[in-house]
Amino acid sequence: MTKRKQSPKALYIHIPFCTNKCYYCDFNSFVLNGQPVDAYLAALEREMERTVKLLPPERVDTVFVGGGTPTVLTPAQMSRFLASVKRHFPVSGDAEFTMEANPGTTEADKLQAMREGGVNRISFGVQSFDNRLLERIGRIHSVDDVYRSLELARAAGFANLSIDLMFGLPGQTPELLEGSVERALALDLPHYSLYGLKVEENTLFHTLYERNELPLPSEEDELAMYVLIMNRLKAAGRRQYEISNFARPGFESRHNITYWRNEPYYGLGAGAHGYAHGLRHVNIKGVQPFIDAAAGDLPRLTEEQIPDNEAMEDFMMVGLRMLDGVRNADFAAQFPDSTIDGVFGTVLRPLLDAGLLERVEETDGYGYRLTERGVPLGNEVFGAFIAVAES
Known part of the structure; x- marks a missing residue:
């Protein structure tokens, strides 16, 4: 059985409620006030029941609860929700169980409910x-x-903690970012994620951008911010293991690595994506439409079978985000009788010649990874693999 045909060992669950909508956010999230939260949790459990019948899990090694802001749930709702996860999914004893949180939404009683429910990692x-x-x-x-x-x-009792920082924000300078990075490192956390702002449609920032009222940093300043981040976090002993993520050894996000390796995962909740047995689905996005749909069947918006050529391209584009790169042995495990060189040789050669990628020889074969020069130009590298693999 190829890896693409295995049952997922990773589980993503979406809680779409937030205290407010941030100006840059295009995630599937809704302001909490007036929302039918308990009805949503009941619908989510019905989706869990149907999902495990359709695609029985053998073992779940990573759980990631995202949003929205999952920690806007009350302690009682949190306990109910986490109990339903345990009831339906065989979460392993050493699983990484992450929950996203916003500062100010995690009081002591809620944290206790999270601990008792199995959460062992928080991303603020x-x-x-x-x-x-x-x-x-x-x-x-x-x-x-x-x-x-x-x-x-x-x-x-939470030791595995991560925080997100953003750069390239309106009015932000490299000096302002450096101050935030210094304060973040003073916290001595095991994991940091640092993301550049993307102005997405259907956000307030996009409206301001279209009006030329969003004072974004120059491209030169944004690049300087990214280089500053890489240098400061590496100097502080956090290894850059992915384009935007830095960690002490052993504290890398195991769940996100599943995505970057193009491996299967369950996706539950309003607007969630899932990928298993070569089939990708997107759930219905609205809260009440999700609740209504889950009353009768799986709350799907779309489902599509991903052909091998597209999955191969995804393997390269997401896999090269990791600084360890991609291995031909892993490629062959997902696509038997195929090799990276055989499928992508014509794409790889110019990237190697330009010094953006390097070939890595290993005991069980070979692989490719970004060079130091290629890391800041990652999007250029990833884009080279779009629509090049033959059907």
Whole structure:
């Protein structure tokens, strides 16, 4: 059995509720006030029941609860939700169980419910350590909320903690970013994610951008910010294991690595994506439409069988995001009788000649990875693999 035909060992669950909508956010999220949260959790459990009947799991090694802001659930709702996950999925004893959180939404009783429900990793959406910048991007937490939330999480027994920071924000300079990075590193966390702003459609920032009212940093400044991030985090002992992610050894996000290796995963909840047995699905996005659909069947918006050539391209584009790169042995495990060189030789040669990729010889074969020069130009590399594999 090829890896593409195996049952997923990774589970993503979407909680679409937020306290407010940030100005840059195009995620499938809805302001909490007035939402039928309990009815949503009931619909989510019905989706769990049908999913495990359709695609029985052998073992789940990673769980990731994203949003939205999952920690807007009350402690009672949190306990109910996590109990339903355990009831339907065989989560392994050493699983990585991540929940996204916003600073200011994790009081002690909620953290206790999370611990008791199996959560052992929290990813906080901090974004900046500058209160004025937080206000400018529509965040409602303060820097003090960040410190308090991390203190409470540690007191509750959480050691595997991560924070997200953003760069390329309106009005942000390399000097402002450096201040945030320094304060973030002073927290001595095992994992950091740092993302460049993308102005997405259907956001307030896109509206402002179209009006020429969004004062974004220059491309030169944004590149300088990214280089600053890489240098500072590496100097602090956090290995860059993916384009945007840095960790102490052993604290890399196992769940996200599943995505970057193009391996199967369950996707549940409103707007969630899933990928298993070569079939990719997207769930219905609206809260009430999701609830209504789950009453009768799996709440699917779309389903499509991914042909091998497209899956091969995905393998390269997401796999090369990891600084260890892609291995031909892993490629062959997903696509028997095929090799990276055989499928992508004509794409690889110019990237190698340009010094953006390098070939790596290993005991069980070979692989490719970004060079130091290629890391800041990753999007150029990834785009080279679009629509080139033959059907």
